[in-house]
Amino acid sequence: MSGPGGSFLARALRHRSFMLGGALTVGMLGMAAISLFWTPGEAISLNVAHRMRPPSLEYWLGTDKFGRDIFSMLMAGAQNSITVGVVAVSIGLVAGVILGAWASAKRGWIEEAVMRFSDFSFAFPAILSAIMLTAIIGPGGVTSILAIGIYNIPVFARLTRGVANAVWAREFVLAARAAGKGAVRITIEHVLPNILSIIIVQATISFAIAILAEAALSYLGLGTQPPQPSWGRMLSEAQALIFLAPMQAIYPGVTIALSVFGLNLLGDGLRDLLDPRLARKR
């Protein structure tokens, strides 16, 4: 699709923060992908003989108190964060978009019920529902995924219902009804394609929030369990040594910050690029 000011690609290349956000995100994805088959050192198994090594050619960022290679742990942690983020956001997105689109298509009491349900679940922050879930199914990656996923359902439901209502008010929907299309077909053929870009932007932002939330849950010991490396647990393990080896806390901290920052820039950039009206204003 070519909008005003050239093709999507040409505008994207000119958009600085989009490019920076994209680069950071690609870096994070790349780290995770490479960690699937190669890491410079040992991310999982303990090697007490090599504990607390300073950065060197062998241990790029040094080793932790169990002798694991910190850079390798960051790579494997990226894989963990991304898995949790993608699965959790997908759960929230699919369920939320279906609920929101349904509310928008039916209006009336169904819409009212879906929105009140959203308000209700908004009152529970992800951490709180994670604690409740932990009580039921125990701590672990699945708990993080479910807690973050459930938190995201009302986020997507509200957004979808709002923008879908705007599409339902357009004349081309009236034309589709005059052609004889039913609510399901109109939702699939007209409403969803017209709100897709907004959903994509939200998914990017939600992904960033999910990474933060996953780190927080692991930090609290509710999320990913050892030996699977995770950024949040690296932070909590480094906390005990904060005066002895401050860099061990700074590495995962900076990695989390850069990933979240990158995804937010990417989301904002996409918002600009996918909305030609906003793009023209800049």
Add this chain to the structure above:
Amino acid sequence: MNAPATVPVLAVEELQRHYTLPREHLFREPGKVYALNGVSFEIQPGRSFGVVGESGCGKSTLARTVMALETPTAGTVRILGHDLFDLDKDALRALRRHFQMVFQDPYGSLDPRHKVGRVVAEPLTVSDEVGARDRVEKVADVLRSVGLKAADMDKYPHEFSGGQRQRIAIARALVTRPELIVADEPVSALDVSVQAQVLNLMRDLQDSFGVTYMLISHDLAVVEYVCDEVAVMYLGRIVERGRTEALFARPSHPYTRALLDAVPRPGVGRAKRGAALKGTVMSQTALGTGCAFADRCPMAKPRCLEEAPPLRDLGDHHLSACHYAEDVPAG
């Protein structure tokens, strides 16, 4: 003229549509908007029927109800003899190929995410047995007949001008070869220079396909140019109906008279009859007694405030809802 033996393409009877406004107070009845208050008319095959009136008089509500996009509060709509609100869902869907609509806003009525070919084929995809190949053929045909190229199928709506987009919308309405096309302000969003082209196209299509039009406009010139018959609406009622030339040459309702006087006509040195239309449209949220136009009518008499004038036949297919229809000054 004798009563025609054919089934009218569209027959509307005593149509009413009242909107209930959102409840503002727990113990008070929610407000109502009386958008349509008993509208009746018929359109014979191949004719063009115009509906004129000021903004808010219920023209679009009438169009949406005729298209079965809204359910009336009371009354019936028959298309080719079928009562739309008596049909089950599937039967109504199947009947929809016989009546289609052209909307006002050529920018809003085409989905920006669909290519023109898909937009135009839309009515075919609902109840059509024909395969994809035939469908492409039909779309190409209809695009050519509205003055576009078959190759335009692969473009997006935003690549076209307003007039071309309205041609696309007309092509979509025409693709099932419907008997009736309801056009709600089809040219009012277009440049004046383009308006004539689109109206000419509509006239040509009527000649070649024999389609029947119900054309809604606030612009008397548009209706005069296209329509054989006109209905003038005021506050959800038809106040005058008749053949176009007769009605415009000799209006029999003071409201029609006022509408005509409000149109600046170059070359006709007609003295302005004072401020033709004073005041705004009376509240649509209450149904009063008497004539709804009485408070703005230059000819209003005491009787008009007490007794609502029925739509009565003045002969020669001319109807007027005025007690003093015979006294309305001619142009």
